Amino acid sequence: MPNGADIPFYLPVGNECRLFELAFRHRLPLLLKGPTGCGKTRFVAHMAAKLQLGLHTVSCHDDLTAADLTGRYLLKGGDTVWTDGPLTTSVRGGGVCYLDEVVEARKDVTVVLHPLTDDRRLLPLDRTGELLQAPDDFMLVVSYNPGYQNVLKQLKPSTRQRFVAVEFDFPPPEVEIKVVAAESGLDADRVQSLVMLAGRLRAMKGHDLEEGVSTRLLVYCATLVAAGLPLREAVQAAMIEPLTDDADVKKGLDEVVLAVFG
Numbered sequence: 590m591p592n593g594a595d596i597p598f599y600l601p602v603g604n605e606c607r608l609f610e611l612a613f614r615h616r617l618p619l620l621l622k623g624p625t626g627c628g629k630t631r632f633v634a635h636m637a638a639k640l641q642l643g644l645h646t647v648s649c650h651d652d653l654t655a656a657d658l659t660g661r662y663l664l665k666g667g668d669t670v671w672t673d674g675p676l677t678t679s680v681r682g683g684g685v686c687y688l689d690e691v692v693e694a695r696k697d698v699t700v701v702l703h704p705l706t707d708d709r710r711l712l713p714l715d716r717t718g719e720l721l722q723a724p725d726d727f728m729l730v731v732s733y734n735p736g737y738q739n740v741l742k743q744l745k746p747s748t749r750q751r752f753v754a755v756e757f758d759f760p761p762p763e764v765e766i767k768v769v770a771a772e773s774g775l776d777a778d779r780v781q782s783l784v785m786l787a788g789r790l791r792a793m794k795g796h797d798l799e800e801g802v803s804t805r806l807l808v809y810c811a812t813l814v815a816a817g818l819p820l821r822e823a824v825q826a827a828m829i830e831p832l833t834d835d836a837d838v839k840k841g842l843d844e845v846v847l848a849v850f851g
């Protein structure tokens with residue numbers, strides 16, 4: 590389906606668009622799993638726009654508490670006024686609430702999510718005494734990166750089993766070439782060689798690298814090349830330096846670049 594002018598560009602890889610739409614229509618929460626920079630956030634923005642839903646995105650971090658999502662009393666001109674957080678705003682008004690990297694958030698966040706993610710679809714606000722019922726057009730979407738080797742940063746089974754889940758990965762080359770060309774404006778030939786290089790660099794993941802080159806970094810690299818930076822410099826800046834600080838690992842990556850570009 591062509592992307593409309595005001596719908597963020599997203600090229601589907603599998604059945605994720607249909608799955609998102611079905612989950613929305615049937616009021617099911619959705620979990621997106623996948624590495625950084627593979628298109629999860631773009632996908633959510635695209636689908637929210639396509640379904641004409643408002644979108645509240647929260648980038649979770651290790652200081653994020655339930656109150657940051659639900660809301661809190663704030664001092665306003667001498668009065669304390671209740672102020673909805675992004676989750677409460679979405680539940681009151683409908684639309685998509687997207688919690689990016691949800692495992693990063695404090696533990697008390699899951700307590701808030703549980704009643705919202707079963708068929709009750711409730712959001713209790715202890716501080717105001719309200720019990721909000723999510724409207725039909727409310728949808729909760731969360732993402733996390735299962736690649737991080739941190740047992741403390743895993744989603745608990747009791748939480749993850751409340752979501753319909755889609756696995757994301759970097760798009761296959763033929764899709765990734767189109768994505769990177771569309772995002773950067775670089776010609777397809779040069780994009781193709783960058784995507785090929787990314788494939789080689791990704792194959793080194795696990796040995797010394799925690800994460801492979803993301804589609805995001807490929808877009809950065811292609812954007813720099815399209816802007817006139819010499820290829821090797823763009824590769825260095827966008828596909829090598831962001832991946833590692835280790836001199837030996839860098840050398841290994843450089844060798845791969847040399848093998849591909851000569």
Ligand SMILES: Nc1ncnc2c1ncn2[C@@H]1O[C@H](COP(=O)(O)OP(=O)(O)O)[C@@H](O)[C@H]1O
Nearest residue numbers: 598599600625626627628629630631772804805
């Ligand atoms: N399937 C896709 N269609 C369009 N753009 C994509 C796609 N996959 C990745 N991208 C590009 O990659 C960038 C990073 O994707 P993003 O959604 O921010 O990653 P994530 O949220 O998974 O970390 C986007 O800004 C976009 O340029």
Ligand SMILES: [Mg+2]
Nearest residue numbers: 626629630689
């Ligand atoms: Mg994201």
